Amino acid sequence: MTSESGRISxxxxxxxxxxxxxxxxxxxxxxxxxxPPEHPERGERLLAVRAGLAQAAxxxxxxxxxxxxxxxxxxxxxxxxEPAYIESIGHLAGRSGYLDSDTYLxxxxxxxxxxxxxxxxxxxxxxxxxxxxxxxxxxxxxxxALADRAMGFCLLNNVAVAAAHARxxxxxxxxxxxWDVHHGNGTExxxxxxxxxxxxxxxxxxxxxxxxxxxxxxxxxxxxxxxxLPLPPGAADDTYAAAFERIVAPxxxxxxxxxTLVSCGFDAHERDPLAQMALSSQAYGAMTxxxxxxxxxxxxxxxxxxxxxxxxxxxxxxxxxxxxxxxDGPSKALLRTAAPTLPxxxxxxxxxIQQVQAPFWGLA
Numbered sequence: 460m461t462s463e464s465g466r467i468s469x470x471x472x473x474x475x476x477x478x479x480x481x482x483x484x485x486x487x488x489x490x491x492x493x494x495p496p497e498h499p500e501r502g503e504r505l506l507a508v509r510a511g512l513a514q515a516a517x518x519x520x521x522x523x524x525x526x527x528x529x530x531x532x533x534x535x536x537x538x539x540x541e542p543a544y545i546e547s548i549g550h551l552a553g554r555s556g557y558l559d560s561d562t563y564l565x566x567x568x569x570x571x572x573x574x575x576x577x578x579x580x581x582x583x584x585x586x587x588x589x590x591x592x593x594x595x596x597x598x599x600x601x602x603x604a605l606a607d608r609a610m611g612f613c614l615l616n617n618v619a620v621a622a623a624h625a626r627x628x629x630x631x632x633x634x635x636x637x638w639d640v641h642h643g644n645g646t647e648x649x650x651x652x653x654x655x656x657x658x659x660x661x662x663x664x665x666x667x668x669x670x671x672x673x674x675x676x677x678x679x680x681x682x683x684x685x686x687x688l689p690l691p692p693g694a695a696d697d698t699y700a701a702a703f704e705r706i707v708a709p710x711x712x713x714x715x716x717x718x719t720l721v722s723c724g725f726d727a728h729e730r731d732p733l734a735q736m737a738l739s740s741q742a743y744g745a746m747t748x749x750x751x752x753x754x755x756x757x758x759x760x761x762x763x764x765x766x767x768x769x770x771x772x773x774x775x776x777x778x779x780x781x782x783x784x785x786x787d788g789p790s791k792a793l794l795r796t797a798a799p800t801l802p803x804x805x806x807x808x809x810x811x812i813q814q815v816q817a818p819f820w821g822l823a
Contacts, residue, residue, distance in 0.1 A: 483525045600724075630717050636722070643662075725767030741779055
């Protein structure tokens with residue numbers, strides 16, 4: 460893991476100043492995962508995120524350090540993936556084609572995926588080393604990847620690899636918060652019976668991949684450690700704010716994680732072409748602020764890029780998130796609404812989620 464420092468002058472440079480120490484994990488290999496024509500998961504997405512991070516530094520006092528990562532090792536990957544799957548992925552290096560109707564390979568995809576999972580490892584290592592906040596921006600994304608197969612644009616489950624690495628370092632209560640508009644089915648499945656990992660997902664429902672019902676709660680000792688918040692199409696800032704205030708933040712406060720990871724997709728944005736939600740760019744900064752307010756004071760927080768397919772939304776939303784991490788963004792007060800009057804369908808969805816989770820968590 461190597462670093463670069465200096466004043467930010469462009470979307471891929473990095474800086475460190477007197478503000479909160481924030482790391483960004485990035486790598487040139489992420490652009491070697493080359494999309495077929497018209498595929499939404501394309502390299503321009505990463506360029507837009509890089510531009511958003513750079514703009515946040517230009518507009519405010521933000522400073523960050525950019526780190527590069529090594530490839531994830533087989534040992535690190537097989538904490539969450541089947542060894543036979545890792546072997547089969549290795550045999551696909553250098554090839555092009557589709558693994559399913561959505562998930563493509565280019566000649567550079569397998570090396571990029573290894574490095575993407577390595578970026579998640581590097582993020583955890585930096586946070587374990589004393590940095591409080593970090594943002595990894597890997598491609599390909601990861602939260603749909605299952606233990607034994609690729610799915611939904613994802614080859615390896617980056618955030619699951621990160622969570623397992625945090626557990627290997629001794630962290631006992633890991634929070635995985637997923638606000639990508641698509642349910643993180645791979646992450647959920649990997650930790651479905653693990654009481655040390657709290658998986659929380661806010662997602663459009665119904666929508667791809669069709670999982671993430673409120674009644675899906677975990678199994679065995681992990682029952683109650685899966686918290687799904689399936690929200691109807693059209694949910695906007697007020698609905699997400701209410702979900703955080705009534706469900707997400709109270710559960711996080713009770714769980715009291717000692718390590719936090721966010722599957723940070725930006726595809727619930729009102730501009731996104733692959734979903735039907737209505738979040739503003741500022742909402743992502745607001746959710747980040749609300750998350751920080753709910754966490755124990757010194758809990759490390761790492762965000763891992765997932766989806767988001769509109770370039771303007773990606774730039775503005777990533778800018779809002781890193782500004783919130785730096786303290787130069789929305790305050791907790793901006794998230795609180797005076798008993799908002801939500802559309803009936805949205806209000807009923809939140810009520811149903813509260814009722815399902817009530818036996819496991821003290822929810823008013």
